[in-house]
Amino acid sequence: MVAMRVLVVEDDLAIAGQICHGLMARGYATDRAHSAQAAFDACHRTQFDAIVLDRMLPDTPGIALLGRLRAESHRPAVLMLSALGSVQDRIDGLEAGADDYLTKPFDMAELSARLVAICRRGGRNESAGEDGGDIAVGRLRLDAASHCASLGEEAIELNRKQFSLLAYLMRNADRVVTRAMLLENVWGYSFDPATNIVESNLSRLRTRLAGLGCDPIETKRGEGYTLRSDQCR
Amino acid sequence: MPVKPRASIGRLAVQFGLAFALAMGVAGGIAFLAARDQLMEEADDALAHESSKLILSGEPNDSASMAQRILERRDNKIISSRGHLLYAPDGRLLIGGFDVKPLPDGYAEAFYRDGTRKWHRGRALTQHLSDGGRLIIVEHSEVGENMREMLVPGILALVIAASITGLAAAWAFTTQIAQRLDRTVKAADAIAQGDLSHRIPTTGLDGIFATQASSLNHMLDRMEQMVRSQRQFASHLAHDLRTPLTRLRGLLHPDQIHEGAAGHEVLDKAERECRSIIAIFDALLRLSEIEAGRRPTAMTPLALDEIITDVAETMEPVIADAGSQLALSAMPSATVLADAGLVQQLLVNLLDNVALHTPAGTRASLALAVTQDEATITVADNGPGIALGERDRVVRPYERGQGARRQGSGLGLAIAQAIMRFHNGALELVDNRPGLTVRLRFPIAG
Numbered sequence: 271m272v273a274m275r276v277l278v279v280e281d282d283l284a285i286a287g288q289i290c291h292g293l294m295a296r297g298y299a300t301d302r303a304h305s306a307q308a309a310f311d312a313c314h315r316t317q318f319d320a321i322v323l324d325r326m327l328p329d330t331p332g333i334a335l336l337g338r339l340r341a342e343s344h345r346p347a348v349l350m351l352s353a354l355g356s357v358q359d360r361i362d363g364l365e366a367g368a369d370d371y372l373t374k375p376f377d378m379a380e381l382s383a384r385l386v387a388i389c390r391r392g393g394r395n396e397s398a399g400e401d402g403g404d405i406a407v408g409r410l411r412l413d414a415a416s417h418c419a420s421l422g423e424e425a426i427e428l429n430r431k432q433f434s435l436l437a438y439l440m441r442n443a444d445r446v447v448t449r450a451m452l453l454e455n456v457w458g459y460s461f462d463p464a465t466n467i468v469e470s471n472l473s474r475l476r477t478r479l480a481g482l483g484c485d486p487i488e489t490k491r492g493e494g495y496t497l498r499s500d501q502c503r
Numbered sequence: 504m505p506v507k508p509r510a511s512i513g514r515l516a517v518q519f520g521l522a523f524a525l526a527m528g529v530a531g532g533i534a535f536l537a538a539r540d541q542l543m544e545e546a547d548d549a550l551a552h553e554s555s556k557l558i559l560s561g562e563p564n565d566s567a568s569m570a571q572r573i574l575e576r577r578d579n580k581i582i583s584s585r586g587h588l589l590y591a592p593d594g595r596l597l598i599g600g601f602d603v604k605p606l607p608d609g610y611a612e613a614f615y616r617d618g619t620r621k622w623h624r625g626r627a628l629t630q631h632l633s634d635g636g637r638l639i640i641v642e643h644s645e646v647g648e649n650m651r652e653m654l655v656p657g658i659l660a661l662v663i664a665a666s667i668t669g670l671a672a673a674w675a676f677t678t679q680i681a682q683r684l685d686r687t688v689k690a691a692d693a694i695a696q697g698d699l700s701h702r703i704p705t706t707g708l709d710g711i712f713a714t715q716a717s718s719l720n721h722m723l724d725r726m727e728q729m730v731r732s733q734r735q736f737a738s739h740l741a742h743d744l745r746t747p748l749t750r751l752r753g754l755l756h757p758d759q760i761h762e763g764a765a766g767h768e769v770l771d772k773a774e775r776e777c778r779s780i781i782a783i784f785d786a787l788l789r790l791s792e793i794e795a796g797r798r799p800t801a802m803t804p805l806a807l808d809e810i811i812t813d814v815a816e817t818m819e820p821v822i823a824d825a826g827s828q829l830a831l832s833a834m835p836s837a838t839v840l841a842d843a844g845l846v847q848q849l850l851v852n853l854l855d856n857v858a859l860h861t862p863a864g865t866r867a868s869l870a871l872a873v874t875q876d877e878a879t880i881t882v883a884d885n886g887p888g889i890a891l892g893e894r895d896r897v898v899r900p901y902e903r904g905q906g907a908r909r910q911g912s913g914l915g916l917a918i919a920q921a922i923m924r925f926h927n928g929a930l931e932l933v934d935n936r937p938g939l940t941v942r943l944r945f946p947i948a949g
Contacts, residue, residue, distance in 0.1 A: 355785070355788060356788060356792045357792065357844065358792075375777075375781055429816055430813070430816060431813075431816050431817050457817065457847075458844075458847075459844070459847060459848070459851070460844050460848075461785075461789055461844075461848045461851075462782060462785055462786075463851050463852075463855055464782075464852070464855040464859060464915060465821045465825075465855045465858045465859060466821070467817055467818070467821055467851070469824075470820035470821040470823070470824045471817060471820050471821075473820070473824070474820045492771070492774075
């Protein structure tokens with residue numbers, strides 16, 4: 271497998287260093303750019319799989335760079351990084367063409383998990399179930415019409431939240447999804463609840479799945495959760 | 504800061520005075536013209552009367568008989584204030600005694616003089632006689648002439664007098680206004696120097712001044728309250744951050760073990776402290792975002808029953824994990840204009856509170872009631888509740904209920920309150936005997 275190549279566009283040297291260091295530790299190849307112009311030039315020299323783009327750069331705003339990159343033939347997936355964290359700022363970033371938006375301060379595990387998710391989205395190598403169809407991972411099947419999960423002959427009915435949660439995990443099988451990604455994509459929440467909503471709902475889901483005789487969801491401490499396809503046999 | 508001179512109304516007094524003078528001048532002119540017309544009419548009446556005594560119907564009205572009649576009337580001394588000029592058909596002057604400037608036929612303004620050099624003004628009636636002679640009767644009006652002579656100085660005097668009284672009145676009036684406004688100026692100066700407790704004295708004020716002063720005082724009350732809560736907010740925030748920062752600093756101290764399994768645990772703790780600091784900032788930004796109300800476009804018709812059911816499904820496992828129960832009553836359908844994301848946060852915040860601040864075994868419930876113009880969501884529990892005196896306090900930022908664990912941002916209820924305000928609704932804390940009932944009242948747009 272060829273390592274994913276990521277361009278980190280960030281003018282703060284310490285933060286850029288941390289991101290590159292973190293990504294390399296996770297097996298990515300990284301390049302750095304400290305300004306929008308440098309980033310634009312780098313994109314012409316090298317094909318990147320993804321860009322981590324700071325919203326506020328010394329020369330041009332990150333959003334303007336997005337506009338220029340969009341005009342190019344090959345456009346890498348873009349994860350926008352910003353200290354501006356209001357709902358409106360987020361909407362602005364996504365509307366400008368970013369594939370995801372992460373607010374500073376952030377966690378390396380979070381950044382890495384989101385990068386994987388948007389690169390997959392860009393590659394479109396997995397279209398099944400993206401918009402509500404039936405999903406299958408191994409023998410584990412999820413029926414969109416009846417909200418039923420089944421493993422072989424056994425089937426259980428899930429409530430709407432458990433269904434969406436399992437669907438998201440199955441679509442991202444074998445990849446780490448973080449608590450924040452689940453809150454955003456399964457619940458659509460733009461705030462951080464004081465209680466651990468994700469943990470409680472996941473533990474319900476696991477109890478339900480235990481009824482099928484499988485326990486494919488793994489908690490990765492300090493990182494997130496993974497649905498393991500090898501546990502769905 | 505320099506002390507301002509006593510406020511004056513400045514040009515306003517002069518403008519009022521001049522306008523008054525101008526009005527008086529115009530009024531004087533009109534009065535004069537009216538009086539002159541009246542006098543002219545009277546003079547013309549007198550001329551007609553005199554003419555009727557001289558030109559007689561059924562008698563010869565030639566120059567010779569006219570001359571005779573005039574002389575008779577002069578002898579009888581009937582005609583003191585008028586003069587006669589009689590011309591024969593050949594233009595010869597038959598009767599005279601004074602000069603007159605040329606006149607048209609009929610009634611006209613006449614200028615005449617009798618021996619002296621001075622021309623007088625009067626009214627004249629010029630008539631042709633049967634034999635072609637001409638009779639001019641001149642009426643002298645002393646009053647009219649005097650009036651004319653007095654015209655310019657009269658009006659001038661009137662204007663000057665009016666200017667003086669106008670200016671004086673306007674000055675007195677504006678000074679009174681300035682004195683009243685001066686109190687406002689003094690209050691504004693004091694406030695500008697940081698004394699927000701200053702108020703405009705309302706004793707002796709009436710009318711618009713009293714209204715203005717009390718409305719400004721009301722505004723100052725609100726401002727003082729806002730500034731006070733802002734200050735409180737800042738100091739509470741600083742205090743709230745101090746605690747996790749102190750713990751964090753302790754964890755990063757060289758004395759702590761930072762290697763091996765024990766070191767891992769220390770780093771995990773440090774990470775948690777960082778998270779709680781970030782959570783405080785996130786909640787703070789969220790609160791200011793809601794209070795600024797920057798997203799009016801997110802307002803859409805929202806089915807409250809559906810969103811309550813949805814949030815209840817999410818929060819039921821959370822409350823169950825805390826050892827308590829969440830029950831959902833039957834939901835009538837209700838649609839309000841709302842920001843779905845904010846209503847979700849509102850309900851999650853309140854149910855978070857149940858999970859975090861009530862003991863295990865608490866029973867919580869969610870209900871929805873609809874009237875014609877209001878939809879009310881009720882979040883009730885049978886936990887320890889909040890004492891009556893505390894209820895106003897806990898909805899303020901960083902104010903926690905008695906015995907509440909120092910968990911969460913301390914902004915939960917303040918955010919809930921801000922969300923209800925954003926929807927023009929109200930958040931009410933009521934005694935559930937035992938426990939707490941939170942009522943969320945949404946207006947239904949008519």
